[in-house]
Amino acid sequence: MNKLVDMQEALASARSLEELQTFVEGLRDVYSIDNLVYHSVNASGGQYAALTYSNEWVERYIDKGYERIDPVVQGCYKRFTPIDWKALDWSAKPSRDFLGESASAGLGNQGFSIPIRGPSGQFALFSVNQKDNDDRWAKFTEERVSDLILIAHYMNEKALEIEGGPNQGPVRALSPREKDALTLLALGNNRAGVAEALNISENTLRVYIESARFKMGASNTVHAVATALTHGLIVV
Amino acid sequence: MNKLVDMQEALASARSLEELQTFVEGLRDVYSIDNLVYHSVNASGGQYAALTYSNEWVERYIDKGYERIDPVVQGCYKRFTPIDWKALDWSAKPSRDFLGESASAGLGNQGFSIPIRGPSGQFALFSVNQKDNDDRWAKFTEERVSDLILIAHYMNEKALEIEGGPNQGPVRALSPREKDALTLLALGNNRAGVAEALNISENTLRVYIESARFKMGASNTVHAVATALTHGLIVV
DNA sequence: TTCCCCTTCACCAGAAATGGTGAGGTACGG
């Protein structure tokens, strides 16, 4: 009778990404939700999603790069608390256009999203989408949001555990000196300053930057620092 | 009768860090827990804690820099899921010494911690500490862990909302073009490439980079991109 | 021992980034 416990048990046995997809579909049915989305982006840019939207919409979304204008994605990345879609900023024209498109793709008018963060900059969104009026939606939210927050976090943990899931994408570790160099660069020092701080010649410093760049496949210093940062290889 | 709901309501009204401290004490009493700790560290190194340990222990902990050897802190930073302290690695000598000291300071033998992550690299630990035998502790954990996970996340959200809390350090928002520019730079493009991608002259591009730098107080492009990244102003 | 990685240093020419200043236009809120 306890949906939450049932769902947790269903999740506990999941061992593959396919099972997560099945889980999401089951969750949708058990809670009588129109659509559910779990979407994770790890620091390396690797993505994984388990969702109940139509393939057409998903393809269109990816194809058009809608994640760059979707107020849900943009709004949640800076947030830490679950948020109702109504509270987001839909005033910009691209946002309104996107809203119209999503509606024609069959998405409901109501929704909320739970931002979730993991180690090394992993970020995931767990979203609920529903076609409903404001009153019923408010009631639904009040009743279900606690359960869904818990499930969202459990699901994220599961997704991170699973081989090949959003948690993969190992980047070769940086040597201590390489970390020092990139960290000081990220802090705003130029090469001369970093070399001085590290008490090495600028030539030596360059070797570190370049070997770090090489390891991460970065095309220049800015890229290397950005990559190290998003991969959690350095902390500023 | 529903403790979880009561606690959520108690949290909802909190407006200051002092109230969080009071909340933690109330939570301890309501759930009959020996000790509770909420401890947050933001990306800038700013710290905040609300806890029920004795002042002596807290001072000693800070003074001796125990966060560097405490297996709870060290173990949780790499994790994303709640963990029982028994499952941590206590084999190193400093860890065992630390354990002995904590026991003489009145801490219980059982505990678990919930790692929580927020935007911009914020990291918090919500820990429960109890003096109990294994059986009763297992039962307690099973019954309460769900509630406490939720409360931990609510509490972190609250702490981040509160003025002067772990979330301080607002940075002026970037304009869309500034974000585009920094994002493309973070992705490894050089200025020529970014200008081309954005369909603007390199001169114009420079204005964006410089105004972004100015807004964030960054001393060069690398610094600007790193700052934007760590503050969640751009997403790569 | 051999091999690989880390740390350290040097030289150099050419490519790229920087800093500062000036100036046109649009858009929005007070």
Added chain:
DNA sequence: CCGTACCTCACCATTTCTGGTGAAGGGGAA
């Protein structure tokens, strides 16, 4: 209507970074 913020472009001297190559000693793993 005015101020402020945003978007766009230009010029130029100077500093800084990049790419490529070569080399030596230390440490750990196979």
